[in-house]
Amino acid sequence: MPAQSFVLFGGTGNYPLAEAVARELGTELGSCHVEQFPDGETTVSLQHPVRGLDVFVIQPTAPSVNDHLMELLIFGDACRRAAANRVVAVIPYFGYARSDKRECRREPITASLVADLLQCAGIVHLILLDVHTPQTEGFFRGPVDQLTAVPELSRVLEETLPAETVVVSPDAGRVTMATEYARRLAFPLVVLHKRRESGTETEVTRVVGEVRGRPCLIIDDMISTGGTIAESARALAEAGARPGLIAAATHGLLLDGACDRMSAAGIERVYVTDSVAAPNRRCGHAEVVTVAPLLAAAVRLQLDGHAA
Numbered sequence: 001m002p003a004q005s006f007v008l009f010g011g012t013g014n015y016p017l018a019e020a021v022a023r024e025l026g027t028e029l030g031s032c033h034v035e036q037f038p039d040g041e042t043t044v045s046l047q048h049p050v051r052g053l054d055v056f057v058i059q060p061t062a063p064s065v066n067d068h069l070m071e072l073l074i075f076g077d078a079c080r081r082a083a084a085n086r087v088v089a090v091i092p093y094f095g096y097a098r099s100d101k102r103e104c105r106r107e108p109i110t111a112s113l114v115a116d117l118l119q120c121a122g123i124v125h126l127i128l129l130d131v132h133t134p135q136t137e138g139f140f141r142g143p144v145d146q147l148t149a150v151p152e153l154s155r156v157l158e159e160t161l162p163a164e165t166v167v168v169s170p171d172a173g174r175v176t177m178a179t180e181y182a183r184r185l186a187f188p189l190v191v192l193h194k195r196r197e198s199g200t201e202t203e204v205t206r207v208v209g210e211v212r213g214r215p216c217l218i219i220d221d222m223i224s225t226g227g228t229i230a231e232s233a234r235a236l237a238e239a240g241a242r243p244g245l246i247a248a249a250t251h252g253l254l255l256d257g258a259c260d261r262m263s264a265a266g267i268e269r270v271y272v273t274d275s276v277a278a279p280n281r282r283c284g285h286a287e288v289v290t291v292a293p294l295l296a297a298a299v300r301l302q303l304d305g306h307a308a
């Protein structure tokens with residue numbers, strides 16, 4: 001790997017993850033300072049030169065979503081104006097990805113807007129992890145590397161899940177991901193039909209597959225309020241699933257109340273990655289699997305590819 005050809009910056013979205021990625025790459029994060037003014041404006045000052053270098057900015061746009069997104073855009077602008085060779089955004093969690101289509105009239109497609117903003121800021125390449133819908137990459141005109149944490153989570157899950165487990169997709173949108181879990185873990189697949197009532201409420205209307213007496217692993221791309229997992233757990237319990245349900249998701253946003261909501265619905269353990277920062281540690285029964293080696297490998301591939 002060429003010693004001086006790149007620099008890695010960590011935004012405030014998940015600085016410990018950025019540090020872990022740097023460690024994996026045998027380097028240190030570039031020095032920079034992010035400050036928020038009293039009026040809410042953000043400023044980024046780069047203490048490390050970027051002229052002619054490949055710059056990687058690691059920043060999940062997780063809560064506080066708008067602040068972290070804006071910070072990433074400002075990083076891009078600062079690097080572009082300082083003559084970086086190219087700016088690659090490593091976005092382990094892509095906020096607004098759920099706004100990927102118009103469900104009804106006069107709705108925005110905010111994921112598309114975010115992609116436009118990233119490009120305007122001078123970001124030319126994205127590295128994404130389990131983005132809500134893979135089609136999101138189509139909103140961005142430059143190259144996009146899509147990573148998945150399913151292998152990382154599966155490796156940990158296979159050590160602990162009882163025989164007879166079934167993998168449960170909480171809705172139709174997660175069937176592809178659930179199928180991959182089921183394939184890796186060699187368990188059957190069950191699909192729930194979910195209806196979203198509001199941003200915080202969902203209703204499971206049907207369980208497709210046999211769960212009676214079986215341990216269940218409910219998977220998802222993200223756990224935000226915990227409503228989807230909790231409602232899925234209730235439906236599975238009603239259908240006779242064995243108590244002690246397990247949930248696994250790449251992005252453990254775990255907003256206030258999420259863990260209690262899931263526990264109350266019978267979730268015994270939750271597995272998430274460190275794609276988003278510390279709040280997920282609030283969940284007493286959450287186990288965190290790191291994605292730092294995965295992200296580092298994607299960065300390394302970029303560097304090797306460019307050197308070739």
Ligand code: R5P
Pocket residue numbers: 098170171173174199200202220221222223224225226227228229
């Ligand atoms: C929705 O389609 C997503 O894949 C997740 O199921 C959902 O966003 C999780 O959010 P919450 O935890 O608030 O139900």
